[in-house]
Amino acid sequence: MKNSKYRKNEEKIFIMLMQASCGIILLIMGLILLTILRKGIPAFSWEILTSVPKGGFYFGGEGGILNAIIGSIYLAMGATFIALIISLPTALFLNVHLRKYRKLQNAIRLFIDILWGIPSVVYGSFAFTIMIYFGLRASLIAGILTVAVFIAPIMIRSMDETLKTVPLILYEAATSLGSTKFEISYKVFFKQCIPGMVTAILLSFGRAIGDAASVLFTTGFTDNIPKSLTQPAATLPLSIFFQLTSPIPEVRERAYAAALILTIIILLISITGRGISLRYMNNQIK
Amino acid sequence: MLHMTKEKIHIENLEVSIGKEHILKNINCTIPEKKITVILGPSGCGKTTLLKSMNRLTDLYSDVKINGKIELNGKNIYNGISDINDLRRKMGLLSQRPAPLPMNIFNNVAYGLKISGRRKKRYLRLRVEHYLKQANLWDEVKDRLYSPANSLSIGQQQRLCLARGLAVDPELILADEPTSSLDPISSQAIENRLMELKNHYTIIVVTHALRQARRIADYIIFLYLGEIIEQCEASEFFNNPKNEITKAYLRGSFN
Numbered sequence: 001m002k003n004s005k006y007r008k009n010e011e012k013i014f015i016m017l018m019q020a021s022c023g024i025i026l027l028i029m030g031l032i033l034l035t036i037l038r039k040g041i042p043a044f045s046w047e048i049l050t051s052v053p054k055g056g057f058y059f060g061g062e063g064g065i066l067n068a069i070i071g072s073i074y075l076a077m078g079a080t081f082i083a084l085i086i087s088l089p090t091a092l093f094l095n096v097h098l099r100k101y102r103k104l105q106n107a108i109r110l111f112i113d114i115l116w117g118i119p120s121v122v123y124g125s126f127a128f129t130i131m132i133y134f135g136l137r138a139s140l141i142a143g144i145l146t147v148a149v150f151i152a153p154i155m156i157r158s159m160d161e162t163l164k165t166v167p168l169i170l171y172e173a174a175t176s177l178g179s180t181k182f183e184i185s186y187k188v189f190f191k192q193c194i195p196g197m198v199t200a201i202l203l204s205f206g207r208a209i210g211d212a213a214s215v216l217f218t219t220g221f222t223d224n225i226p227k228s229l230t231q232p233a234a235t236l237p238l239s240i241f242f243q244l245t246s247p248i249p250e251v252r253e254r255a256y257a258a259a260l261i262l263t264i265i266i267l268l269i270s271i272t273g274r275g276i277s278l279r280y281m282n283n284q285i286k
Numbered sequence: 287m288l289h290m291t292k293e294k295i296h297i298e299n300l301e302v303s304i305g306k307e308h309i310l311k312n313i314n315c316t317i318p319e320k321k322i323t324v325i326l327g328p329s330g331c332g333k334t335t336l337l338k339s340m341n342r343l344t345d346l347y348s349d350v351k352i353n354g355k356i357e358l359n360g361k362n363i364y365n366g367i368s369d370i371n372d373l374r375r376k377m378g379l380l381s382q383r384p385a386p387l388p389m390n391i392f393n394n395v396a397y398g399l400k401i402s403g404r405r406k407k408r409y410l411r412l413r414v415e416h417y418l419k420q421a422n423l424w425d426e427v428k429d430r431l432y433s434p435a436n437s438l439s440i441g442q443q444q445r446l447c448l449a450r451g452l453a454v455d456p457e458l459i460l461a462d463e464p465t466s467s468l469d470p471i472s473s474q475a476i477e478n479r480l481m482e483l484k485n486h487y488t489i490i491v492v493t494h495a496l497r498q499a500r501r502i503a504d505y506i507i508f509l510y511l512g513e514i515i516e517q518c519e520a521s522e523f524f525n526n527p528k529n530e531i532t533k534a535y536l537r538g539s540f541n
């Protein structure tokens with residue numbers, strides 16, 4: 001037996017360690033937000049938010065980044081939607097239909113984890129190769145599909161992790177009421193996991209809107225707002241990149257305004273998502 | 287008495303193994319209709335497994351091997367069953383811990399009706415009320431039908447699960463230690479319900495509580511280490527046990 005003084009000190013040290021770790025994370029987040037706010041707010045203007053780049057924008061001329069804002073929102077929403085159509089059935093199938101096939105389940109999980117680990121630039125180049133083969137130009141739809149494929153593993157595994165927590169007795173209860181596997185999936189497992197599902201979708205949306213490498217070759221870049229899926233589109237990460245690498249200080253400052261806008265979009269989406277999941281939280285069975 | 291009632295379930299040479307473990311050995315028994323049959327035995331002897339093999343919940347486990355025959359109304363459920371969900375709907379399950387569905391109280395009871403295609407609001411309301419009354423829960427929940435089921439107490443949740451099971455209009459009720467997580471008063475409520483419901487349903491209750499078995503059982507199946515040691519009418523089991531293991535169990539020598 002360890003004596004009680006030793007155990008008390010052990011407890012104290014661990015609490016301090018945990019507090020320190022939390023502190024570091026919060027500090028880093030605070031610093032990032034502070035930088036973006038300090039540099040972004042002075043450069044921010046109504047014009048940036050509401051107009052597309054005019055001639056000479058990238059040399060400090062007039063205009064805004066509405067093209068990239070709209071392009072990013074289209075791209076991320078489209079990709080998240082398509083990824084959702086792929087991911088939800090996959091994650092449910094994995095947990096409901098394959099529940100008793102442990103080995104197969106683990107093999108599939110490993111496979112998806114590997115896909116998760118592949119850098120987005122590889123997805124981008126892969127898609128680019130296919131596009132060249134078929135002679136396709138960079139377009140919004142090509143970007144949407146590429147990003148959807150790239151975020152699908154993230155969405156599937158995040159959904160999978162919440163679905164895994166559904167207790168066996170709930171599965172048995174639903175089964176013994178005569179439910180089909182389909183009904184168990186969508187009426188019980190899905191409902192039980194709505195908060196986790198929303199988190200999975202948000203996480204994927206964040207990755208979709210924030211990634212530059214996968215859209216570089218596939219979506220292209222343009223100063224116009226896309227009017228159809230087959231036109232190229234601008235995106236915020238690339239817009240930030242182009243401005244930040246400029247030798248002109250004013251242009252570099254505007255990059256922070258773009259980063260600020262990107263952060264605000266993600267924040268808004270997260271808050272809405274939290275709201276949705278809180279509404280369904282109280283139906284969950286522990 | 288027993289020979290006058292109909293057989294509801296008939297089990298012949300049932301062998302169940304999970305992985306390398308041989309869990310049920312050469313089970314032969316009969317469940318009489320509209321009686322309470324209690325499956326009795328010490329922990330780990332295979333009571334739950336026997337119960338779950340009756341509505342084929344064992345299908346959900348990996349590595350389960352089942353041999354032998356279980357007949358429901360004279361038809362083997364492991365052979366030539368066209369619709370397994372139909373089979374399961376004939377048996378309401380009450381588990382050890384209540385497992386309400388992640389939805390409100392009303393929808394928990396209406397769930398079984400909805401999945402079998404009944405959607406008319408008025409009809410559903412009437413049926414939900416009826417089954418909640420049957421489970422003796424109506425008065426407590428009638429003003430909060432649309433609150434989440436997990437806001438109920440554990441005892442209320444168990445009665446909700448009973449109502450939900452009754453709502454699919456089963457012929458049998460399978461109850462796996464239905465009162466083990468309940469307080470004495472809620473347990474009493476469930477026991478009383480089961481006693482009344484046996485006029486309409488065939489009821490199988492798993493328990494390892496001898497006193498509960500004494501209170502509710504018409505017929506006893508005594509399991510020990512995966513084998514049936516004794517099966518007979520309750521009065522005979524308690525007053526005139528034949529087997530030495532049964533006698534030891536009744537004396538409380540092991541549990």
Ligand SMILES: Nc1ncnc2c1ncn2[C@@H]1O[C@H](COP(=O)(O)OP(=O)(O)OP(=O)(O)O)[C@@H](O)[C@H]1O
Nearest residue numbers: 304307309328329330331332333334335336347494
């Ligand atoms: N999924 C499973 N995989 C492997 N072994 C299992 C599984 N389920 C049950 N068993 C084993 O089967 C035996 C019987 O289990 P069962 O749950 O039927 O016992 P029980 O009589 O209901 O016990 P209790 O009174 O404790 O609930 C036990 O030895 C248990 O370890």
Ligand SMILES: [Mg+2]
Nearest residue numbers: 333334335462
């Ligand atoms: Mg058990």
